[in-house]
Amino acid sequence: MNYFSYILLNNVIPLTIMIALGATLYRAFKLDIKTLSKLNFYLFSPAIVFKMLYESSISLAILLQTLLFFFIYFAAMYLLVEIVVRVRGYRGGMxxxxxxxxxxxxxxxxxxxxxxxxxxxxxxxxxxxxxIMMMQSLLPNTYGIYSVNASKKAELKTMLKTILTLPVIYIIPIAFLMRGLHIPVPGPVYAPINYVSNAFIATALITLGVQLGSMKWRLNLSDVMLSNVLRLLIGPAVGFGIVLLMGIHGIMAQALVLSCSVPTSLSSVLIAVEYDNEPEFSSQVVFSSTIFSIFTVTLVIYLMKFIT
Structure with missing residues (x-):
């Protein structure tokens, strides 16, 4: 019950309040969703990625083992979704x-x-x-944008140009290099990085709220719930199977399984809005998965005690 209360009070309710503020602001002032989306892609997201990687302490052994887990997990979930997509007969941007x-x-x-x-x-x-956060920041800004543009039959040259303009793909190696070489960031530069990174969560959630407030709610319940089940229930189960397969035990196994249990990323909404690719479906999935995660994450936390 303590976990349930904490997640409710410190994750779900604050997220819901910020999303509601975004929806209210859109109703009052008709905020431009495209401008907010570009702020997230080109300013707030790169700042928080740099700050977290630069300030982290990660050993090479843990880095390699975690990356191996991530790529196996990503491939497994990708394959699973492809099977679902074919069975459901989805077409185009869906x-x-x-x-x-x-x-x-x-x-x-x-x-x-x-x-x-x-x-x-x-x-x-x-x-x-x-x-895990580093990879989940890199992939939406590379593969995610490529896949959206490919579904719209965009030229490869245009897709690569779009990807290469995104700051986060340069920020990750720069952050690792500066941390590895112990290169200090000048105070007048680091202060704005802190200011911008601190604003990332609020801006991303308000962007989601603006998108929710601007759309007509024609909820495709079966598709939204299917996504929620895959992300919140099947996702951690697949993660658990992979840690067993890799022979990972103890607290590292628990941390990896927990990392697979969280709701759909705001990145999916930002990509959908920026490239006009099913933004209503994406917004509804993020919102609903965040709400449902209070129950599913609590269940995963309870079951983690059996991972030794």
Whole structure:
């Protein structure tokens, strides 16, 4: 019950309030969703990725093992979604939207505080979650954008140009290089980075709220719930199977399984809005999966005690 109450009070309710504020602001002022989306892609997201990677302490062994887990997990979930997409007979942008809603999950502003709650501020488990966050920041900005543009039959040259303009793909190696070489960031530069990264969560959630407030709610319940089941129930079950397959035990196994249990990422909404690819479906999935996660994440936390 303590986990349930904490997740409700410190994750779901604050997220819901911020989303509601975005919806209210749209109703009052008709905010421009495209401008908000570009702010997230080109300013807020790169800032928080740099800050978290630059300030982290990650060993090479943990980095490689976590990356191996992530790639196996990503491939397994991708294959699972492809089977579902073919069975359901999705076409066009819906294929990409469903896929993104499952393989991109909220590894930053939801998973990091959750990790630190469950493992009581443990630096080791935090480093694992930061690696997952790094990959979940990189993939939407590369593969995610490629897949959306490919579904719209965009030229390869145009897709590559779009991807190469995104700051986050340069920020990740720069952050690792500066941390590895112990290169200090000048105070006048680091202060704005802190300001911008601190605004990431609020801006991303308000963007989601603006999208929810601007759309006509024609809820496709079966598709939204299918995505929720794949992300919130099948996702952690697949993660558990992979840690068993890899022979990972103890607190690392628990941290990896927990990282798979979080709701759909805001990145899926930002991509959908930026490239006009099923934004209503994507917004509804993020909102509903965040609400339902209070129950599913609590269940995963309970079951984690059986992972030794």
């Amino acid at each position: 294929v990409t939207a469903m896929r993104n809603s499952v393989i991109f999950y909220n590894s930053a502003n939801y998973a990091i505080p959750l990790n630190q709650l469950v493992f009581v501020g443990d630096a080791f488990t935090l480093s694992i979650q930061i690696i």
